[in-house]
Amino acid sequence: MAKKVILIWFRNDLRIHDNEILFEAVHKGNIVIPVYFFDPRYFKSNKLGLQNTGILRAKFLIESVQQLKDNLHDLGADLLVFQGKPEDILGTLCAKYEVTEVYHHREVAHRETKISERVETALWKEKINLKHFIGHTLYHKEDLPIPIKDIPDSFSAFKKKVEKESFVRPVLPTIEKIVTHPHLEVTQVPTLEDLGFSPTDIQNIYLNSDTLKGGEDNALKIIDMTLSPHHDDVDDYNLVSPFIAVGAVSPAYYYHKIKAAQVPAYKKKYEKLISRLLWRDYFRFMLKKHPNIFFKNHQPDLDIIASSKVLQHMISNGTDELVINEMFEEIKRTGNLPYEYREILAAYLTQTAAVNHLAGANLFEEFLIDYAPATTYGYWLHVAGFGTSAKDNTSSSWQDLVKKNYKVRSTAK
Numbered sequence: 281m282a283k284k285v286i287l288i289w290f291r292n293d294l295r296i297h298d299n300e301i302l303f304e305a306v307h308k309g310n311i312v313i314p315v316y317f318f319d320p321r322y323f324k325s326n327k328l329g330l331q332n333t334g335i336l337r338a339k340f341l342i343e344s345v346q347q348l349k350d351n352l353h354d355l356g357a358d359l360l361v362f363q364g365k366p367e368d369i370l371g372t373l374c375a376k377y378e379v380t381e382v383y384h385h386r387e388v389a390h391r392e393t394k395i396s397e398r399v400e401t402a403l404w405k406e407k408i409n410l411k412h413f414i415g416h417t418l419y420h421k422e423d424l425p426i427p428i429k430d431i432p433d434s435f436s437a438f439k440k441k442v443e444k445e446s447f448v449r450p451v452l453p454t455i456e457k458i459v460t461h462p463h464l465e466v467t468q469v470p471t472l473e474d475l476g477f478s479p480t481d482i483q484n485i486y487l488n489s490d491t492l493k494g495g496e497d498n499a500l501k502i503i504d505m506t507l508s509p510h511h512d513d514v515d516d517y518n519l520v521s522p523f524i525a526v527g528a529v530s531p532a533y534y535y536h537k538i539k540a541a542q543v544p545a546y547k548k549k550y551e552k553l554i555s556r557l558l559w560r561d562y563f564r565f566m567l568k569k570h571p572n573i574f575f576k577n578h579q580p581d582l583d584i585i586a587s588s589k590v591l592q593h594m595i596s597n598g599t600d601e602l603v604i605n606e607m608f609e610e611i612k613r614t615g616n617l618p619y620e621y622r623e624i625l626a627a628y629l630t631q632t633a634a635v636n637h638l639a640g641a642n643l644f645e646e647f648l649i650d651y652a653p654a655t656t657y658g659y660w661l662h663v664a665g666f667g668t669s670a671k672d673n674t675s676s677s678w679q680d681l682v683k684k685n686y687k688v689r690s691t692a693k
């Protein structure tokens with residue numbers, strides 16, 4: 281019988297644990313070839329003059345990919361890493377290694393699904409099937425009690441329904457060994473410079489930034505630390521979201537860890553963490569249900585290019601509001617902000633600076649290390665008053681949000 285050679289196209293699923301495509305490839309394939317692409321489309325500026333991937337997220341991504349490469353190596357395999365468009369490279373790779381099937385996780389936003397379509401077309405010419413998996417959410421699409429088109433728009437109705445009528449799948453068993461091609465080419469993870477960042481910007485982030493280190497091992501360590509009975513963070517600022525965004529940790533893994541945590545005094549905290557994971561699912565399913573709402577301009581009277589110029593001026597020169605400047609500084613230094621501060625910043629920008637919600641979301645896309653299209657664009661809609669869960673639109677002024685949620689913090693990452 282002919283050998284089954286399965287190529288795994290890693291995207292935002294940069295982990296070994298609980299990874300259905302890797303698990304299935306290892307069990308069904310005789311040879312498994314893991315591949316990752318640094319796609320140039322994600323490393324250029326957009327028409328607003330903002331970068332699709334800012335330097336802090338690029339650094340986090342490089343670290344996550346390097347860690348996956350190291351972890352695959354420990355299991356007997358490797359990760360082939362290329363700079364280029366997957367649709368331009370995959371066909372040649374498949375021919376070279378006699379690949380019989382390609383696996384990948386389906387994404388939800390337009391840019392990502394378009395890339396999958398191009399890859400599918402390119403592979404089709406080689407008569408190779410691209411097998412799609414769905415695996416980014418806490419609740420698997422197949423286990424939802426209703427089709428996505430019937431999911432209630434109200435977040436609380438969605439939460440009630442899935443929690444009552446569905447379940448979270450158990451984490452997949454650990455992979456012990458991977459058999460790969462004996463003569464794989466040698467590839468390296470690119471540096472920030474290879475990705476087009478300037479030496480000055482690179483030096484600057486190493487001197488002045490304070491970011492999380494990417495990668496699966498660090499993700500699992502942070503989860504264990506923040507769920508430990510001795511961890512006492514009043515803000516519940518857990519810092520798992522950047523890892524979930526690149527798939528260095530699976531939502532189900534995090535969920536089952538939270539469920540297994542047993543400190544009765546933290547019951548409310550555990551519920552809050554699970555509810556956050558559900559908000560993430562909610563946005564992904566809503567983006568699928570309402571593909572035309574998330575990226576639509578709901579404020580045509582606010583010019584997007586002009587808004588972007590205002591934003592760029594503010595982020596470089598500051599505003600008259602100290603609290604807002606502090607948040608800009610934190611986002612520039614860490615690529616992160618707690619939820620409450622993101623809401624304050626977005627409310628300030630939409631209410632006082634008359635910034636168009638799409639320009640605001642683009643700014644977050646450049647700067648946040650946990651950027652995820654559905655969540656960023658979904659929240660900006662809510663802050664601007666056009667959210668899919670209308671009851672959850674921001675209704676307070678940014679000053680009231682500051683009074684309610686702002687505290688001075690010194691060690692925020």
Ligand SMILES: Cc1cc2nc3c(=O)[nH]c(=O)nc-3n(C[C@H](O)[C@H](O)[C@H](O)COP(=O)(O)OP(=O)(O)OC[C@H]3O[C@@H](n4cnc5c(N)ncnc54)[C@H](O)[C@@H]3O)c2cc1C
Pocket residue numbers: 516517518519520521522524525553556557559560617618619620622623626644648650651652653655656657659660663
């Ligand atoms: C304008 C705006 C834009 C945002 N953009 C993003 C984004 O691009 N990516 C992103 O992951 N989150 C986004 N959020 C949600 C939220 O601010 C972050 O997820 C949160 O700050 C992460 O904190 P943490 O690391 O402590 O959460 P953790 O507890 O570590 O997060 C665990 C998981 O829950 C999700 N999560 C946590 N809080 C929320 C929340 N309030 N709503 C939805 N999901 C949540 C995280 O994505 C992660 O998957 C945005 C919020 C606002 C107001």
